[in-house]
Amino acid sequence: MAIKGVKELVEEANREIVTLAPSQAIDMYSAGDAVLVDIRDIRELQRDGKVPDAVHAPRGMVEFWFDPASPYHKPVFAQSGKTYVLFCAAGWRSALTAKTLKNMGFENIAHIDGGFGALKEMGATVEPDHDWQQ
Numbered sequence: 534m535a536i537k538g539v540k541e542l543v544e545e546a547n548r549e550i551v552t553l554a555p556s557q558a559i560d561m562y563s564a565g566d567a568v569l570v571d572i573r574d575i576r577e578l579q580r581d582g583k584v585p586d587a588v589h590a591p592r593g594m595v596e597f598w599f600d601p602a603s604p605y606h607k608p609v610f611a612q613s614g615k616t617y618v619l620f621c622a623a624g625w626r627s628a629l630t631a632k633t634l635k636n637m638g639f640e641n642i643a644h645i646d647g648g649f650g651a652l653k654e655m656g657a658t659v660e661p662d663h664d665w666q667q
Contacts, residue, residue: 543625546632551643555655558618558645562586567616568609570595572630573649577622582659584620584652592621595630599639620645620652 553561561567569587571578572595583589588609590598597605599617610617617634619627619642627644634642645651653659 539625543628546628550628550631550635552624552628552646553618553643555645555647555651555657558620558643559652559655559657561616561618566614567618567643568612570617570619571649572619572621572627577649578662581622581649583662584649585658585660587620592626592630595619596633596637599634600637616641616643618643618645620648622648623650624648 558567558569562569569584571583571587571589572592573581573589574591575589578589590607590610594605597603598607599610600606601611617639619631619634621627621630624645624647627648631642631644647654
């Protein structure tokens, strides 16, 4: 049996989910219609900075934090009328994560094409992550 590679998985996910340009995501957030969800690893935030007010949900915890029946559920992921816009470094992990959340039944999910790198490139505000200690 042939192995399905990451590239193919991401392409499949992108055919099934909502993908936003960075400017669309920022416009939705600015209008109060979206919650930006940074799924990068904490070390990436420490190294590269973060988008102010984005909710950090490490990739390994997303399903648990979104699921209202999970003992790890976070209320920030239960806001009605909001679209949860996921991003990672380049858009691969966020595409896969958005597809997983869609498979779980969430309809208000999107991800940012190009991820954090594309946000930085378009001039989005990035700040150091001061929430950790060395």
